[in-house]
Structure formats: C-alpha cells, structure tokens
Amino acid sequence: MSEYTARQNQIIQESIQLIAQKGIQGLTIKNISRAIGISEPAIYRHFENKNDIILGIISVLKDTTGENFQSGSADRNTIELLKTMIHRHTERFIANPSLTAIVFAEEIFTNDSLLREPIRNLMSMNQNKLIAVIERGQSAGDIRTDLTAKQLSLVVIGSFRFLVSKWHLMDYNFDLKTEVDALLASLEKLLVE
Amino acid sequence: MSEYTARQNQIIQESIQLIAQKGIQGLTIKNISRAIGISEPAIYRHFENKNDIILGIISVLKDTTGENFQSGSADRNTIELLKTMIHRHTERFIANPSLTAIVFAEEIFTNDSLLREPIRNLMSMNQNKLIAVIERGQSAGDIRTDLTAKQLSLVVIGSFRFLVSKWHLMDYNFDLKTEVDALLASLEKLLVE
DNA sequence: TATGGGTTAGTGAATACTAACAAACACTGA
DNA sequence: TCAGTGTTTGTTAGTATTCACTAACCCATA
Numbered sequence: 001m002s003e004y005t006a007r008q009n010q011i012i013q014e015s016i017q018l019i020a021q022k023g024i025q026g027l028t029i030k031n032i033s034r035a036i037g038i039s040e041p042a043i044y045r046h047f048e049n050k051n052d053i054i055l056g057i058i059s060v061l062k063d064t065t066g067e068n069f070q071s072g073s074a075d076r077n078t079i080e081l082l083k084t085m086i087h088r089h090t091e092r093f094i095a096n097p098s099l100t101a102i103v104f105a106e107e108i109f110t111n112d113s114l115l116r117e118p119i120r121n122l123m124s125m126n127q128n129k130l131i132a133v134i135e136r137g138q139s140a141g142d143i144r145t146d147l148t149a150k151q152l153s154l155v156v157i158g159s160f161r162f163l164v165s166k167w168h169l170m171d172y173n174f175d176l177k178t179e180v181d182a183l184l185a186s187l188e189k190l191l192v193e
Numbered sequence: 194m195s196e197y198t199a200r201q202n203q204i205i206q207e208s209i210q211l212i213a214q215k216g217i218q219g220l221t222i223k224n225i226s227r228a229i230g231i232s233e234p235a236i237y238r239h240f241e242n243k244n245d246i247i248l249g250i251i252s253v254l255k256d257t258t259g260e261n262f263q264s265g266s267a268d269r270n271t272i273e274l275l276k277t278m279i280h281r282h283t284e285r286f287i288a289n290p291s292l293t294a295i296v297f298a299e300e301i302f303t304n305d306s307l308l309r310e311p312i313r314n315l316m317s318m319n320q321n322k323l324i325a326v327i328e329r330g331q332s333a334g335d336i337r338t339d340l341t342a343k344q345l346s347l348v349v350i351g352s353f354r355f356l357v358s359k360w361h362l363m364d365y366n367f368d369l370k371t372e373v374d375a376l377l378a379s380l381e382k383l384l385v386e
Numbered sequence: 387t388a389t390g391g392g393t394t395a396g397t398g399a400a401t402a403c404t405a406a407c408a409a410a411c412a413c414t415g416a
Numbered sequence: 417t418c419a420g421t422g423t424t425t426g427t428t429a430g431t432a433t434t435c436a437c438t439a440a441c442c443c444a445t446a
Binding site: 106109162165 | 299305344347350354
C-alpha cells in the first residue's frame, strides 16, 4: 500500500483527471497547480519532479485494481465470483470516471522507459490473477474446459476493456452499469459449457 | 481515398513510427524533420500545421482498416470470413508494427476535440461492419443466436484489440500470428453453437 | 528556532510556427 | 536557342509561448 500525504493524493487525483480530460499532453505542472489552486513551485514541495507524480498515479492504479481482485470467498460459484470482481471494477469507474482513461490506456505511459516496467507488471499481474480464478472454476466444473484459462481471460478482459474504453471515448454518455451487466450475461453464456 | 504526395505520405509514416516509439509526446515537428532528414520549416511546405499531420494519420488509419473490411465473397462460411478479416488485419500489423500503437489506442488523439469526432466515427464504423457480418452469419446458421451480434462483436473486437495492445506493450516480443491463430480457434468455439 | 508549505520571479530548453532567402526546375515568348 | 519568370521545395535565422524546474524569500506552527 502506498503512503501519501493528503496533498500528494490531491495532486495525484487531479493529475488523473487532467489526463482523462486532455490526454497526457494536458498533464503539466501548471495545469495541476491551477486545478488545485496553488502555485507551480508549491507542487515541488510534495513531489521531486513530474516523473514521481506519474509513478504516484501508477501506484494508485495498482492499489485500485488490486483491491478488486481480493477474490473474496473462494467457495462461491466461479461465475458469480467473476461477476463480483468485474462489478467492483465497474463501480469504481462509475465513481471516478477519469480512472478509465488511464487504467485501460497504459500506452499513455509507455513513452518513458522508466514507466514501461511498472505498467507491464500491473497488466500481467491482473491477467494472471484472472487466469488463476478461471482455472479454479474449470477444476470446479463451473467453466468450460475445452479452452485454456489464458484464452478465456483474453476474452473476458478484452471485451471488458473495450467496453470501458468506448465509454470514455463516448464521453461517458451511456449507462456503463447496464452495458456491463449485458456483457456479463453474454460472457456467462460463453464461458459455461 | 486520401490523396497525398510522396513527401506527405513519408511524413505521415514517420509520424506513426514516432508515436509508436515515443508516444504522442514524441510527435514533434523537430522529431519528424530529423527522421526524414530535412529542416523543420520544410515540413510546413507539406502540411499547414501539426494538426493536419494528425488528421493525415487518422485518414491513413481509415483507409488501412477499411480495406480489411472489404468483406470479400459473402457466400463463404461466416467464421471463415471473420478469420480472413482478422488475418488481414494481423498481417498488416506484422508488416507495420507501429500501426498497432495507434489503431487500438485512439485515446492518443482524444485530447483535441477536433480529433475526437473522426476517431469516434472510425471506431463505430468498424464495429458496425463487424456486427453486420455477424448478423449475416447468424441468419445463415453459422453463428449462435442466443447472443446478439452486438454482444458478440464486443467480444471479438475486444479480445483482438487486447491481444494486439499487449503485443505492442511487450515490444512485439512474441509471435503475433501464432497468438492470433490461437485466439481465432478459441473464438470459433465460442461463437459456433 | 527549525520545519513545512506556501509565495514571486526567473532559468534554460523545447515547443509550434514564420520571415526571408535560394536553388532546381518547367514553361513561356522572342 | 535561350533569357525571363513562376513554382516547388528546400534553407538559416528567428519569433512568442510553454515546458519542467530553481532561487530566494515568507510565515505559521511545533
């Protein structure tokens, strides 16, 4: 878990919103300071440089997504477990739509080699967790076994990411919860033998 | 079809590569001119401003993806048709990996409201074409009908996009063709009743 | 009296873009 | 045949603006 002061968290949150609104090019020290209402140099009292702010963003993403994978009671039906996991993600996105611009657009950070590694880790970590869940579901007989868990995870993550990306691109102008529910119903039919 | 001079096409191609390598922040007039080997002001002999270059990139994307959707002989099995379409996409990505950084990362351009609209059009146009193909397949009995074509298109596009995005994030260090073939085999099992 | 968190004023570098000029070339009219 | 002319595509040298970041100072509070 990352430990940040209130001001640091505020800077990170505003940064996330800036990226969501204006893209990575909108993430400037001036924009951040203006959003918070302090001067530019004041930002440097809380972060050494801009790169550290981006690392802060990534670490928040890590915490955020990590929590939703605390797989909970593992004895429930796997499909229900998957639904709960994705629902938790969805709720978080609805509560903080700016997150969607970043969580599913890791490409934003890949220009800096310093940032490629943590992003790659985050991405494969999440997929591996999902693969583990699916594999357990296959053992338990909840999920079809004629496809590998890796392949199924690709389908689940991919379709969910695509839906959320569209939500962002469309300026959040459709009801994400409804669409996610529809997607989950579809995925259930696809995943259960 | 867009009509560009040789030099203009060269500028667009180098721009695509720059974005793939360094992200949107790496797309500067200086970088473009250096990549081509001419001076910065020479760029402005071929494009009025930077925005026009980005519009050029988008128009190339439109042509590129459009070609792969020329659905070909519509009388074949729909699954085979889908496979052909995705294969054509894949081949194009393998031939020009830089494209992947852009085609499936429309968020790159969304900072400028001028660019949001063409990107949105491109995206929904492609999905609508796929939906039409799937619907035809459902009528022909090639594809399961207990899920809507829209839902199935979400799964197909989403999983493919996710796979290609990972390929870019992983520095193209796995064999895309192999993975796409595996994905297509999986999708076939999922789509056929 | 030291520290944490703010300020104003400024740095050099990078940004998109412009002004003014020059060389290569095609096309004219005598 | 060939000077003259315009167009195309390049150049060098510059612009104003924005970028991340620093120096120096201030002031409330522990």
